[in-house]
Amino acid sequence: MSMHRKTITLTEQQDGWVKAQIESGQFSNDSEYIRDLIRRDQQAKESLAILRQALAEGESSGAPKPLDISAIKAAGRKRIKAHG
Template sequence: MATVRKSITFTKQQDAWIKSQIEGGDYTNDSEYIRDLIRKDQANNSKLNYLRMAVQKGLDSDVSEKSVQDIIEAKIKEKQ
């Protein structure tokens, strides 16, 4: 995978935090830590988008005449 160089600026507090993560042994350098943050952010955004779509699907659907208990019982029967 091709890489691109970026120049970013951190506060002293942020820099100290990054260094503490590296010293903790989870990361070998600043770049590795930042790349991991980006991967986690991408995963979180994917989950959030999925949840947003699920909520919208629910909002767009009709109101069910079934009770919550009826729905639970139907799901239990499906699994048997």
């Protein structure tokens, strides 16, 4: 994977925060910490997109139906029995 050098500007408070993360031993340098933040942001965005997709599918799936707790319990018991 090729690397690209970037220059960023932080406030004093932000710089202190980054340094504290490195001093805590979780990261070895600024770049490692920033890359971790980017990975987490990418994962959060991906999770949010999946959730939005599921919500859209649910909304377009038709009118809600009454919840049948006894049928849900029976299906759960059947699954447990089949895998137990």
